Amino acid sequence: MARIDISFNGNQALIPRAEELARELNLPLAITGESNSDFQLVITSERLELRDVRNPRLSPVCVDFTSLDLRPYSNNLSRRQPLARAIGKKTRTVVDATAGYGQDALLLALMGFHVTAIERSPVVAALSRDGLQRFIKHTGINLSGRLQRVMGDSRSLLPALVPRPDAIYLDPMFPPKRRKSAAVKKEMQLLRDLVGDDADAVELLDICCAIAGDRVVVKRPDDAPPLVPEPSMSLTGKLVRYDIYLAQHWADA
Ligand SMILES: C[S@@+](CC[C@H](N)C(=O)[O-])C[C@H]1O[C@@H](n2cnc3c(N)ncnc32)[C@H](O)[C@@H]1O
Incomplete structure (x- = not known):
C-alpha cells in the first residue's frame, strides 16, 4: 500500500485548502520536501498534482482535460467512434x-x-x-x-x-x-x-x-x-x- 500525504507549494494562502483536503482524504499534512511518504498530493495555486517522492526527478502528474479536441465533429465527440x-x-x-x-x-x-x-x-x-x-x-x-x-x-x-x-x-x-x-x-x-x-x-x-x-x-x-x-x-x-x-x-x- 503506497504511503501518501498532502502538501502545498509554499504559498501560505493554500494552507486552509491543504488542511481541508487532508481531512477529506484522511491523510497527513506534510511540508513539501520533508515527506516520508511514497507520493505527495500537492496543492498549487493552479492545480492539484501528484508527486512521486521516491523519484523527485519525475515531473508531477495532474489531470488535464484542457487539451482535448472538442471542435464540433472532432473524433473525441463523434458518436461514430x-x-x-x-x-x-x-x-x-x-x-x-x-x-x-x-x-x-x-x-x-x-x-x-x-x-x-x-x-x-x-x-x-x-x-x-x-x-x-x-x-x-x-x-x-x-x-x-x-x-x-x-x-x-x-x-x-x-x-x-x-x-x-x-x-x-x-x-x-x-x-x-x-x-x-x-x-x-x-x-x-x-x-x-x-x-x-x-x-x-x-x-x-x-x-x-x-x-x-x-x-x-x-x-x-x-x-x-x-x-x-x-x-x-x-x-x-x-x-x-x-x-x-x-x-x-x-x-x-
Ligand atoms: C485504468 S483506470 C480507468 C481510466 C479511465 N477510463 C479514464 O478515462 O481515466 C481504472 C480505475 O478503476 C478503478 N477501479 C477498479 N475497480 C474499481 C471498483 N470496483 N470500483 C470503483 N473503481 C474501481 C481504479 O481505482 C482505477 O482508478
Whole structure:
C-alpha cells in the first residue's frame, strides 16, 4: 500500500485548502520536501498534482482535460467512434464503474450520455475532480448535470442503483502496452503505482452483467484476451478493443 500525504507549494494562502483536503482524504499534512511518504498530493495555486517522492526527478502528474479536441465533429465527440458505438445508439444512461482520472466519463458526457462515474481511490477521485473543475472553468462548457461523480467501490454501489443504467462501462487496469506515448506512460504508471492491478475486475464484470439494462462494455488492449470469454461482439479502436456483453445473451445463457 503506497504511503501518501498532502502538501502545498509554499504559498501560505493554500494552507486552509491543504488542511481541508487532508481531512477529506484522511491523510497527513506534510511540508513539501520533508515527506516520508511514497507520493505527495500537492496543492498549487493552479492545480492539484501528484508527486512521486521516491523519484523527485519525475515531473508531477495532474489531470488535464484542457487539451482535448472538442471542435464540433472532432473524433473525441463523434458518436461514430468505437467507444460511442460500443456504448450503443439507444443508450441514454451509462455508469463508468472504473472512472480513474475520468477522461472516458467526461467524453461520454460530452457526447450526450448521462454518466455516473464511480472511482474507489479517494486520491484518484480528488485528482479527477480537480481536472474536471479546471476543464469547466477553462472551457465554460455546461454539462447540464450529465456527469455525476461518486466515490466508492462499484461492487457494492452498483446493486443499489435505481433505476438501472442502460450500459455499464469498465476500463480496469491492464498490463502496460507496447506503443504508448511517454506522457500516457507516466500518468498510467503513477496510477498503477497508486491503485495496483484491478485483480477483482472479473468479479466486477459479473456484478455489472447482472445489473446493466442493455449491455456491459469492457475496454481492453487490442492484443489482450477478453476479460471473460465470448463477448457478444467487439469493436476495435486505436490500440484498444471494446468487448460488449449484451444483457439478452447472458439472460439466455
Ligand atoms: C485504468 S483506470 C480507468 C481510466 C479511465 N477510463 C479514464 O478515462 O481515466 C481504472 C480505475 O478503476 C478503478 N477501479 C477498479 N475497480 C474499481 C471498483 N470496483 N470500483 C470503483 N473503481 C474501481 C481504479 O481505482 C482505477 O482508478
